[in-house]
Each structure stands twice: as structure tokens, then as C-alpha cells.
Amino acid sequence: MTAGSARSGGRAIRVGLDVGGTKTDAVAIDGSGEILGRVRRPTGWGPDAVVQSIVETTLALAGEAGFGTADIRSVGVGIPGMVDSGSGRVLHAVNLGVESLDIAERAGSVIDAPFAVENDVKAAALGAASLRGDDASMAYLNLGTGVAAGIVAGGRIWRGTHGSAGEVGHISVDPHGRVCGCGQRGCVETLCGGGALARAWGRPGELPVRDIFDAAEAGDPVAAALRADLARGAAAAVRILVLSVDVETVVIGGGLTALGTRLEDDIVRALRADAENSPFMRSLHLDERIELLPIGSPVAALGAALLTAAPAGYPITEKETAAHG
Template sequence: MTAAIDVDLAGRRIRVGLDVGGTKIDAVAVGPEGEILARLRRPTGWGEDAVVVSVVEAVDALAAEGGFTRSAIESVGVGIPGLVDADTGRVLHAVNLGVESLDLAGLAGRQLGIPVRVENDVKAAALGAAVLRGIEGSMAYLNLGTGVAAGIVVDGTIWRGARGTAGEVGHLSVDPNGRLCGCGQRGCIETFCGGGALARAWDRPGALPVRDILDSADAGDEHAMALRADLFHGGAAAVRALVLSADVERVIIGGGLTSLGDRLHAGIRAALRSGAEASAFMRSLHLDERIELLPAGSPAAAFGAAVVGATTPTKEIVSHG
């Protein structure tokens, strides 16, 4: 693994990173050279107390798995959905976890006796992807899962923006006549390429609706073909939005839909090429060459959380006028 951004783990002990999702926690132990020493997945509890218990138990289970003790752990970093105050480690409005307001860093830190830092999960994953991919300039991590959101990393630092909506391209509308989004708007990018929106539009039973959509589209089902086109169109629109606003050099695609593998990658690349066909300006951006897909099951999110844990907080200077 190339860690081109200098994460100063050398000479220290073990950094633990947890990616806390709605149903499971992905936990990694990172060694002094940035190597992953141990990894496990555990279910996440629901509600504020249970989330704290899940985090503490995941750390202990990881230590048991890796054959080390709590005392060998230098820091714990947690990536979690919702609004996160990265300075205080408080989590707000993580609705899928039953969390309204939780001092996760304080409570878990005291129980573990280890410093805990907390970050929004997509931002942590963005940092992890930047480090794992060795990207030194600017990049966006585009998470295609149930919902759609992106995190931006510039020169090894998470781009926070003024009010926590940096990278929220999932809720840019790209079609005034598009499907109604859960957010209340119409034609949001998330209605095109979010796994939840596609499953609702598909509306047939099955454990992996987006995979079913692609399979049925390959078999000639017209509804599936239309949804497949939406998926690729939405992914392409998100990439365009990130490059035509923040002008990131690369867009790394992660999230649950990466289990679709090359079908997703090739489809979004083709949509970027076809969208640029009539436009010399868009062709000059070579967007189709600037995207890549994380391998399914990539530890980027948990690894990024470990990097967050290893980072000294710096107070942002932002006007909230």
C-alpha cells in the first residue's frame, strides 16, 4: 500500500479505525507503517447507548482478533453518518442509527481510555481513499450507496466547507421533471444513482435490487434498461458537478454499488463520454479518464477513520455570518 500523504504513524503504536454504518461496523487496526494488521465486521446497535457499546466492543474484538491489548492502541478514529462536529466528536441527526445528539468521542474515549476522534463517514472515507490511492492533489470520493454523497480532499486535508454541505452533490437537481427525491426536491442526482431510489423505482423483490436491474437490463427488460441508464447518467452528473465546481483532479467512486464492479465503472465512463460528445469543452476535461472505482469491500472508510484518529484537530477558520 502506498501512503503518499504522510500519515505519521511511524514510531507509534496501533491506530484503530471504525466505519460505523446503519447495520454494521467495519473495523481495522493500522500498524506503524500504515499496514492493516487486523480487520473485522460486527453489527451496529441501534440508539445512542448501543452505538457507544458497539464502538467499544468493536475495538476490543479487533484487539482480540489482532492479538494486541487496548494499551497498544494509540488512537481510535470513528467515521459515522450524520452531522459530526469533528472538533468535539459530537454526532447529530444520525437517523439510521437512532442518534439525535451523542458525545461519541467523550463517552467512548472514557470507556476505552484511548483518545477517540469522530468524523462524518463519507469525509473519513474520502481521506482513506486519498491515502490508499496515493493522491496528493485534489480528489473527491463519490459514495454511491443507498444515498449519494461526496467528500473532497485537497493536499491530504478534508475540505469541510462553511456549513457541512461540501460534496452534497446527491441533492443537486439535474432534471426538473425527474423523480421525487426523499429530500423533497425533484430530479436530484440521488434519484438517478442512489441505491435506495433505484430500488424504489424498480419495486420488485430481491436482495440486491441494483444488481437485478443490471441483470434484467442485460436481458432486455425495458424498465431495467431505463433505470440502468439513469444509474450511469446520475453517476456521470455527480462527477461533472464535482469537477465543474471544486475542480478536483480525480473522482474515486466507493460505496455499496461498487459491488457491481466493472459494469458500474464502464457504464459511468460511457455516460461521461456520451455526455461530452457534442461539447468540445467537456471533451477537453477527459472526465472518463479521471474516475476510478474502489474494489468492492475496500477498507477505505475504516482506514480513513484510523487516519482521522491519528490527526491533530485544527480549528477551522470559517465565518458563519
Template sequence: MRVGLDVGGTKIDALALGPDDEIVARTRIPTGWGDHAVVTAVHDAIDALAAEGGFATADVVSVGIGIPGLVDAEGGRVLHAVNLGVADLDLASAVRTRLLVPVAVENDVKAAALGAGSLRGDAHSMAYLNLGTGVAAGIVIDGRLWRGARGTAGEIGHLSVDPGGRVCGCRQRGCIETFCGGGAVARAWGRGGALPILDIFDLAEAGDPLAAELRAGIAYGAASAVRCLVLSADVETVVIGGGVTALGDRLLGDLVRRLRLEGEGSAFIGSLRLDERIELLPAGSPAAALGAALVGAARMNAHEGAIHG
């Protein structure tokens, strides 16, 4: 059994892959706060998977963990995960104290990119664009993550597309994230609510001017992200996921219209057919946990290769 865990700010989505790459078990449990609680939750998720799938934890041969924030994938350390209260945690070693198997740790968006490529059956040339509290992407070329020279490939949320725009958390102005990141949009909305993005879409249709402005901004930011990914990496497909995509066809429709509008104003941009190169990740997709499982399995294979080599 190869285990994959998508550790989020409130929950862990966990799955186990059997020998034939089928998902044998999948479960969700709450995430803890702080180093000890996160490690405990990871172990609890693995135990819950074993109970759900009817296998023993001794049957686990690898563990992959996708987690938000700055990750040292080579060393298995989480260096900065503010939403989890983690500043510097050797997560791989902590998990190996109970399970003596290879453990890999990866940024959650990068793991989701691998999982999305696997689910599509086409990881030749694609990007996964995550529109969540923040905005980031993972780029997969020929089945492998493209990290760039220093691991920041895909951090498009902090590309400025409006130098006079709102101040971003990175202290630049007009970053893509200020337009279509859930956290930044909620702050600009300023009216609270359990689901601010949904309220914005609903009230924009009812004629609220601020809601209409923010809704148009979401499409502008997402379109800018798609354009940047295609122009910089020339990926064939941009798969869009994250919490904001719960809006489904309403978001997709706005984005397609924005991309077509930009294409009409530029023959060059129009020739890229950006509106035909996007798709939404299906709701409830296991992409992130699946990608984490694949990362863990790759670490296992590398470990075995080192032993036998």
C-alpha cells in the same frame, strides 16, 4: 495502535494501524441500534481488534470513527444518523469513558475520502464519490478535507439535474440521488428483491423497459455527479465507492460510455476528459476505516501539539 472504525447501518468495519502504518488487524462486527447499542458496539469492536491483533487495549493511542449522517467533527457528536437510531450522541466522550485517548468522529464518506487518498498514495486533488443508499462525496485537496463554509461541501446527491424528475427525500425534484442512490432506485423499481440494483442490470440486458430506463438513469446520475465534482472543485481524480459499485465493470462501462457521449456533444465537456478521471474503489477496500484511523491520529497529534505547545 491507532484504531479506525467505519460504523455502518448493519456492521462496523474496524482496523488497527501499527507504528509503521501497516494494518495490524481488521475485523467486522454487527452494529447496534440506538445510542447505547452503538457505543457498546464501538467498544466491542476495539476489544475484537485487540484480540485479533494480539495487543492490549492499553496500546491504543487514538480512535477515529466514521459514521453516517450529520456529524459535528469538532465536538465529536453525532447529530443525526437515522439508520442507527441516533439523534444526538456525544460519541467521542462516550468512547473516552473506557479509553482515555483522543477520539475523533467524522462523517463516514469524508473519512473514506481520506482513506482512499491514502491508499492511492495521492491525495493532492481527488474526490471520493459514494454511491450507496444515498449519494455524497468527500473532497480532499493537498491531503486535507475540504469542508466548505458550513461543512456541506460534497453533498452533491442533492443537486437537481432534472427539475421535472422524481421527488427526492429532500423534497426537491430530480436530484442526482434520485437517479443513482440505491434507496431511490429501489423505490422506483418497486419490485422488491434482495439486490434490486443487480436485478435492474440483469433485466435491462433481457429487455425489460423499466429496468433499461433505471439502468440508464444510474449512469446519468453518476456522470452528473462526476461532472459536478470536476467542474466545482477541479479534482484530478474521482474515486467511486459504495454499495452500488459492487456491479464493478458493468457500472464502470455504463459510466464511461455516458461520459464519452456527453463529451461528444460538448467540446468543453469533452476537453475535461472525464472518462479518464474516474476509477472504482476495489471491492473490500478498507478506505473508510483507514480514513477514520487517520482522522483519529490527526486528533492525537493536535492534542499532543497543544500539550507541548
């Protein structure tokens, strides 16, 4: 028995990686879902470097958490872009310099374990659902540079017919609004996406959205309008998710959650204002159905660890892990 096997107590280890544009966040969990270790490493640019980042981060995680590669029962990867979860191929991950990459085949040839690949936001939705500890339907709303959502019901990711379920960022809510990168006007993302807000703000700074909030509180009218846009867009996304798929809860994550209660309070006020003149909207209690993730929560890596290759999107059960053995 290896030292790694001794420390993991003979339990099958599941590894999950959240591959981002600048860093890869990885966790290892045991069969009960307990996080055994977590590491972060830089992500490389281009297909070869991305595969190398996945392999090296997995090996670093094994060293950090004290298990051997022979203990790894499965590896899940959450990655931005269009993902064919059945084949493990990612397409158009532009922030990583990837046009087409078969992650499951290439990384799996180095680490001898089944690989599952999923869009990062959908993986984060699965991770957020697992943290809630129940089977209630929920949506994960990612407010970052862009805006997207993942939907989980009964412990499974719901993708829709073509995998676009949850793409709330590109629903137009203002036909006369700002032009979106998708070509439409007034998409939700133009209101509450960090990239769109930074462009509209147009002033230098490391954290433009935080600068907008600070300037709004100092009385800057442009900043106040953009801050109101953010709340209005996020409230619209919550409303769309609840009205279209009737999820019980909308969990909000992504980089903008670093704003904490300032962001949450703004969204709650916007939801209440929208419902003020509508008995129907008031009956939905949308302001009570949102939650903000804690800053730094590893939900995408955790959700990736819960993926299995076929059928994709199901949590790995003890029966399934035994079948993979």
C-alpha cells in the same frame, strides 16, 4: 511489556471504525499506515448500543491483531449523520436510531485514548486518498443507498463553511424528475441512489439494482431506463465534482460498486456521450479521471484511523502522535 506491545513492536496503534447501519468495520494501523488487523461486528441500535458496539469492536480488534488497549494512540470513528468533528458529537444518524450522541466523550471514558469522529463518507474520502499515496486532489463518490461525496486536497478533508461540501446527491439535475427525500425534484440521488432506484423498480428482491442490470440485459425496457438513469446520475455527479472543485480524480465506492465493470463501463459511456458535442467537456477527459474501488475495501475505517481530534481531518503524523502521548 504486554504481549500486545511485543507484537506491535512498540509502535503506536491507530484504530479506525466505520459504524454502519448493520455492521461496524474496524482496522488497526501502525505509524506507517500498514493495516495490522481488521474485524467486523454487528452495530447496535440506539445511542447506548452504538457506543457499546464501538467499544466492543475496538476490544475485539485488539484481541485479533494482538495489541493491548495501552498501545492505542487514537481511535477514529466514521459514522453516518451530521458530525461536529470538533466536539465528536453526531446528530441525526437516523439509520442508527441516534438523534444526538457525544461519541468522543462516552467511548473515550471507557477506552483511554483520544477519539476523533467524522462523517463516514468524508472519512472514506480520506482513506481513499491515503491508498493513492499522493497529495493530488480527489473526490470520493459514494454510490450506495444514497449518494454523497467527500473531497480531499493536500491530505486534508475539505468540508466547506458549514460542512456540506460534497453533498452532490442533493443537486437537482432534472427539475421535472422524481421527487427526492429532501423535497426537491430530480436530484442526483433520485437517479443513481440505490434506494431511489429500488423504489422506482418496485419489484421484490434482495439486490434490486443488480436485478435492474440483469433485467436490462434481458431486454426489459423499464430496467433499461433505470440503468441509464444510474449512469446518467453518476456521470452528473462526476461532472459536478470536477467542474466545481477541479479534483484530479473521482474515486467511486459504496455498495453499488459490487456491480463492477458493468457500472464503470456505463458511467464511462455516459461521460463520453455527454462530451460528444462539447469540445470543452472533451478537454476535461472525465472518462479517464474515474476509478472504482475494489469490492470490500475498508476505506472508511482506514480513513477514520487517520483522523485526529484537532484539527479534524488531518492525517496523524509522528509528531502529532507524540504530542498526544
